[in-house]
Amino acid sequence: MIAGVIGVIALVAVNALFLIWMERKVSAHMQLRPGPMEVGWHGAIQTVADALKLMGKELITPKDVDRWVYLAAPIVIFLPVLLSFLVIPFSQTLIIRDMNVGVLLILAFAALSVLAILMAGWASNNKYSVLGAIRSVAQNVSYEIPLLITLMSIILMVGSFSLVDIVAAQGRYWFVLTQPVAFILYITCATAETNRAPFDLPEAESELVAGFHTEYSGMRFALFFLAEYTNMFIVSAIATVFFLGGWHGPFLPGLVWFFLKVYFVIFLIMWFRWTFPRVRFDQLITFAWKILIPLAFANLIITAFILKLR
Amino acid sequence: MVSYFKEVLVGFASLIGGMAVTIRYFFKPIVTVQYPREKITMTPRYRGHTQLVLDPETATHKCIACELCARTCPSQLITVKGVKVDAKKKVPWQYLIEYQYCSLCGLCLEVCPTSALEWSNEYRLANFSRQDNVIDLLVRLQKQQRLAGVAVTPIPEPPAETEAEASSSGEVKE
Numbered sequence: 291m292i293a294g295v296i297g298v299i300a301l302v303a304v305n306a307l308f309l310i311w312m313e314r315k316v317s318a319h320m321q322l323r324p325g326p327m328e329v330g331w332h333g334a335i336q337t338v339a340d341a342l343k344l345m346g347k348e349l350i351t352p353k354d355v356d357r358w359v360y361l362a363a364p365i366v367i368f369l370p371v372l373l374s375f376l377v378i379p380f381s382q383t384l385i386i387r388d389m390n391v392g393v394l395l396i397l398a399f400a401a402l403s404v405l406a407i408l409m410a411g412w413a414s415n416n417k418y419s420v421l422g423a424i425r426s427v428a429q430n431v432s433y434e435i436p437l438l439i440t441l442m443s444i445i446l447m448v449g450s451f452s453l454v455d456i457v458a459a460q461g462r463y464w465f466v467l468t469q470p471v472a473f474i475l476y477i478t479c480a481t482a483e484t485n486r487a488p489f490d491l492p493e494a495e496s497e498l499v500a501g502f503h504t505e506y507s508g509m510r511f512a513l514f515f516l517a518e519y520t521n522m523f524i525v526s527a528i529a530t531v532f533f534l535g536g537w538h539g540p541f542l543p544g545l546v547w548f549f550l551k552v553y554f555v556i557f558l559i560m561w562f563r564w565t566f567p568r569v570r571f572d573q574l575i576t577f578a579w580k581i582l583i584p585l586a587f588a589n590l591i592i593t594a595f596i597l598k599l600r
Numbered sequence: 601m602v603s604y605f606k607e608v609l610v611g612f613a614s615l616i617g618g619m620a621v622t623i624r625y626f627f628k629p630i631v632t633v634q635y636p637r638e639k640i641t642m643t644p645r646y647r648g649h650t651q652l653v654l655d656p657e658t659a660t661h662k663c664i665a666c667e668l669c670a671r672t673c674p675s676q677l678i679t680v681k682g683v684k685v686d687a688k689k690k691v692p693w694q695y696l697i698e699y700q701y702c703s704l705c706g707l708c709l710e711v712c713p714t715s716a717l718e719w720s721n722e723y724r725l726a727n728f729s730r731q732d733n734v735i736d737l738l739v740r741l742q743k744q745q746r747l748a749g750v751a752v753t754p755i756p757e758p759p760a761e762t763e764a765e766a767s768s769s770g771e772v773k774e
Contacts, residue, residue: 320622322631474612565622566615581608 294386298375306519307337312553313560320564347508352415355505359413364506364513367406370399371520378527379454381537381544392453393445396528397438400483403521404430407485407492410514411502422501425571426492429482432575433489436582437479440472443593444532457536464535471589473533475582480525481559482578484518488566489574526555642721649699650708651720652741659750661741662716665692669708669717675701678708683759692738693756699725700733 311326311334318325326333351360377392379385389395404427411423445451447468448459466473482489493501503514530536530551537544539551569577633640642648652661665682677698682690709717720740727733738755745752 316626319630320626322625322628324630324632324634327634561619561622561626565618585608 302520305523306516309519310337316560317564344512345509350507352505354415356413359409363406363410364510367403367517368513370402371517373399374524377453379457380548388454391451393451407502414505416505418498419502419504422492422498432578433479433482436586439586439590440475443472443590446593453531457531460535460538466533475586481562484521484525486559487563488568522556526552529555646721647704648720648722650717652737653716653718654744660753662714663692665690668711672707672711677701683756691756693758695737696734698734700730
């Protein structure tokens with residue numbers, strides 16, 4: 291268990307450092323720029339330098355903040371992120387604990403991050419932060435529903451909430467082949483759940499400064515950043531487990547396949563960010579309730595019918 | 601119902617179209633020049649400051665120190681001082697341009713009877729003081745000769761000044 295905790299913390303840190311570098315590289319190449327090039331090979335340790343700089347920064351607590359809530363928010367956003375790693379099956383054997391309610395555990399803890407964002411926005415005593423937090427709550431509550439329903443169609447097919455069982459059921463073919471609509475819906479909802487563009491309204495930098503983490507500096511800000519990128523890893527890991535066959539794959543060991551697939555999904559999400567413009571707030575909510583939820587329900591009902599007929 | 605699904609499908613197709621554009625750009629070569637490490641060659645028509653033409657036949661400049669360029673310069677920033685080497689030939693022992701005043705009009709190039717001047721392709725022209733902008737074209741010519749691998753033209757000694765010459769020598773600036 292201790293080894294698991296240390297491993298997860300190391301993974302979270304390295305993953306965030308790598309993802310920030312990857313994000314900058316992907317965005318740069320899509321705009322015909324080279325991206326960071328100076329620190330290390332092709333800027334590979336640029337994020338290490340940035341992280342060291344962030345650690346050296348002063349922790350500013352603005353006047354009139356709701357002190358305890360303000361201080362607790364970065365921790366509250368980070369803890370559920372760590373806990374989600376508990377049930378992710380990295381390979382056939384590498385899993386901290388296989389629970390029969392693994393899916394529920396991840397989704398329940400993912401929902402907690404909304405609370406942290408609301409806490410941060412409210413406690414900051416800043417109108418932009420509150421606006422960002424309010425948007426985040428409305429968005430995450432809306433997008434959690436289609437997310438759960440799309441995953442439910444997979445759970446219907448497998449008949450288990452355990453992530454290990456779901457991966458094991460994909461030995462012959464990946465579920466993305468039988469459930470392509472669910473995969474697209476899931477990726478869309480996951481992008482919204484992680485507050486990524488084009489659904490990055492909670493931190494829309496051109497209108498809300500930085501949204502809920504405007505008033506945070508130094509390491510507290512770094513925790514929000516870390517949580518955001520780790521959340522990206524988790525939603526991509528779920529996509530891998532549910533749709534892309536987890537550790538299954540020829541030649542390479544399961545762990546390598548798992549990480550390859552996860553980073554492919556992350557690349558997909560980054561690709562979205564540099565392709566699509568940010569949606570307006572009414573478009574965002576309309577999209578969730580009028581398109582994603584009906585489609586997810588239709589997908590679930592059709593899946594149920596086919597399973598019944600078979 | 602049909603229009604709803606049609607809208608969803610058309611919207612989805614347009615999203616895929618957008619993503620196709622960005623992934624195409626993702627694999628295109630980078631256009632940024634990593635400046636201090638790599639430099640681009642300037643186009644032939646680029647106008648840096650002027651420089652003396654390195655004549656490929658004589659492997660030196662063609663300036664005869666007639667001072668026409670200095671006289672025609674609207675900003676009067678050219679200083680040419682010549683010295684006679686024999687009864688007919690005169691060569692410059694000093695050719696200075698004060699580049700900070702230059703408007704790159706090109707009149708000096710047009711007026712030159714021997715076509716001894718040309719535009720250089722120098723673009724790193726930032727300096728810390730005004731004095732750094734004064735460019736000695738004869739010294740620059742020596743650099744050009746070293747780059748071309750030909751014999752370096754020594755800069756001639758200034759003529760022994762007499763009292764009369766000192767007052768009216770090649771001083772163009774008023």
